Amino acid sequence: MQGRKFDQNIEISVRGLKKSFGENKVLNGIDFDLYDGEKVVVLGPSGSGKSTFLRCINRLEEPTSGEVFFENTLISDTNVREMRAKIGMVFQHFNLINNLTVMENLTLAPVKLKKFSEDEASKKARGLLKHIGLSAKADAYPASLSGGQKQRVAIIRALMMDPEVLLFDEPTSALDPESIGDVLDLIHEVVDKGMTTMIVTHEMNFAREIASRVVFIDHGRIIEEGEPAEFFSRPKTPRVKEFLDKVL
Amino acid sequence: MGFFEKLVELFSTPEYIDSLLHGFLLTIEISFFAVLIGFILGLIIALIETGKHKWLLPLKFICRVYVTIIRGTPMALQLFIMFFVIFAIRDFPQIVTAILAFAFNSAAYTSEIIRGGILSVDAGQTEAGLALGLSNFTIFRKIVAPQAFKNIIPSLGNEIITVIKETAIVSMVGMYDLNMAAKDIGSGQNMASYVVPMFVAALFYLAVVYLISFAIKRVEKRMRRSDARA
Ligand SMILES: Nc1ncnc2c1ncn2[C@@H]1O[C@H](COP(=O)(O)OP(=O)(O)OP(=O)(O)O)[C@@H](O)[C@H]1O
Numbered sequence: 001m002q003g004r005k006f007d008q009n010i011e012i013s014v015r016g017l018k019k020s021f022g023e024n025k026v027l028n029g030i031d032f033d034l035y036d037g038e039k040v041v042v043l044g045p046s047g048s049g050k051s052t053f054l055r056c057i058n059r060l061e062e063p064t065s066g067e068v069f070f071e072n073t074l075i076s077d078t079n080v081r082e083m084r085a086k087i088g089m090v091f092q093h094f095n096l097i098n099n100l101t102v103m104e105n106l107t108l109a110p111v112k113l114k115k116f117s118e119d120e121a122s123k124k125a126r127g128l129l130k131h132i133g134l135s136a137k138a139d140a141y142p143a144s145l146s147g148g149q150k151q152r153v154a155i156i157r158a159l160m161m162d163p164e165v166l167l168f169d170e171p172t173s174a175l176d177p178e179s180i181g182d183v184l185d186l187i188h189e190v191v192d193k194g195m196t197t198m199i200v201t202h203e204m205n206f207a208r209e210i211a212s213r214v215v216f217i218d219h220g221r222i223i224e225e226g227e228p229a230e231f232f233s234r235p236k237t238p239r240v241k242e243f244l245d246k247v248l
Numbered sequence: 249m250g251f252f253e254k255l256v257e258l259f260s261t262p263e264y265i266d267s268l269l270h271g272f273l274l275t276i277e278i279s280f281f282a283v284l285i286g287f288i289l290g291l292i293i294a295l296i297e298t299g300k301h302k303w304l305l306p307l308k309f310i311c312r313v314y315v316t317i318i319r320g321t322p323m324a325l326q327l328f329i330m331f332f333v334i335f336a337i338r339d340f341p342q343i344v345t346a347i348l349a350f351a352f353n354s355a356a357y358t359s360e361i362i363r364g365g366i367l368s369v370d371a372g373q374t375e376a377g378l379a380l381g382l383s384n385f386t387i388f389r390k391i392v393a394p395q396a397f398k399n400i401i402p403s404l405g406n407e408i409i410t411v412i413k414e415t416a417i418v419s420m421v422g423m424y425d426l427n428m429a430a431k432d433i434g435s436g437q438n439m440a441s442y443v444v445p446m447f448v449a450a451l452f453y454l455a456v457v458y459l460i461s462f463a464i465k466r467v468e469k470r471m472r473r474s475d476a477r478a
């Protein structure tokens with residue numbers, strides 16, 4: 001299957017995932033495994049349920065039915081916080097905490113969750129900030145950052161927790177064209193270091209570059225998946241052909 | 249005798265000054281504790297109303313009914329009910345009854361203000377906290393509450409000012425507040441003229457309201473630091 005080794009561990013396992021908002025059936029039974037080290041790009045038309053899929057994984061949305069396992073443990077009401085701490089998420093609209101400085105945004109969770117001491121956390125944060133060239137912004141509030149700066153801080157905020165998996169939901173869709181490059185470069189770097197990743201994006205070139213597997217969702221179902229070379233050049237279903245014709 | 253002579257008379261008669269200060273103190277005492285208790289009760293109501301647990305449903309209903317009743321009936325009637333129905337107990341301290349009457353009233357309005365403040369915080373802020381694995385308590389304390397509070401400072405300020413002015417109706421149940429002091433000093437046995445004592449009482453109210461507006465503006469300015477785009 002898709003050139004994956006059999007000895008690889010499964011990080012996330014989704015079984016029979018369904019989600020409705022009232023009458024609106026958004027996810028209609030998703031089965032999906034994310035293996036250690038994979039970089040899965042999730043594609044699909046607007047409203048097909050991509051965001052809902054990601055958000056059901058870390059339970060920002062409560063699934064209507066179905067199960068999500070993280071490292072072979074069923075995510076439940078009792079362990080969900082522990083699981084979230086290991087599954088980083090980067091949002092389309094950055095969601096930096098407005099009333100906290102950049103430094104506080106980075107250190108709040110690792111310190112509160114006793115992952116690091118204050119000193120360790122701020123040292124790590126300074127290192128990451130330096131790496132993305134934003135050391136000078138440590139004590140600034142998010143309102144004073146550009147979109148691209150906010151998103152890069154949001155990415156290193158997720159990295160502060162040393163997550164096993166990173167979920168990105170359209171990380172560049174809310175950015176002006178000039179800052180998209182910086183953010184994609186940072187994601188590229190994180191992914192190259194071996195981070196297991198799921199990313200929803202409309203940046204097709206980027207998707208093709210980083211994906212080890214592409215998953216296509218339509219009407220809340222995975223209708224096609226495959227290696228990027230195969231997927232983009234020889235799509236199997238007419239729906240994907242049509243989609244790719246439009247976006248490429 | 250002219251206005252000015254009356255003014256001198258008021259401020260040179262120790263009993264009058266004493267009465268004014270007593271009345272003023274009572275007004276401040278009732279207002280202070282009413283606002284404080286009203287805020288705590290209002291916060292509890294707002295937390296229930298914005299809570300997500302299913303078992304909060306009956307409590308939510310009770311809160312809704314409470315707020316509707318308080319907001320739909322006159323404060324003066326609520327005060328009478330407290331004095332002549334609920335706390336119609338001999339020797340029960342009047343000031344406690346008055347404080348509770350205004351606290352229960354203020355709680356309803358404050359809860360609406362706080363609820364609005366909590367709902368005004370972008371859902372993405374909470375989601376960021378959840379995605380990092382933070383507890384609901386930490387998210388509320390570190391993220392939602394500070395942002396909500398910043399948004400509602402002006403409304404809370406207004407509510408405090410409203411309570412202070414509304415306490416003047418305790419004179420209707422015979423309590424000796426600032427309003428009552430003015431009436432007493434102006435009565436026939438005393439100065440036999442209402443103009444000056446009421447003018448002075450008005451100045452007292454104005455001074456307090458002004459001070460509070462000023463303090464609120466200061467707090468607001470400090471809290472706005474995180475909005476700076478510099
Ligand atoms: N909280 C919600 N309440 C009600 N309906 C929702 C909610 N979130 C999503 N939906 C609905 O679910 C459907 C799928 O939404 P979702 O955001 O998952 O799509 P998407 O594939 O991420 O689309 P896009 O590419 O536009 O981001 C849409 O019809 C949307 O209106």
Ligand SMILES: [Mg+2]
Binds near residue numbers: 050051052169170
């Ligand atoms: Mg989406």
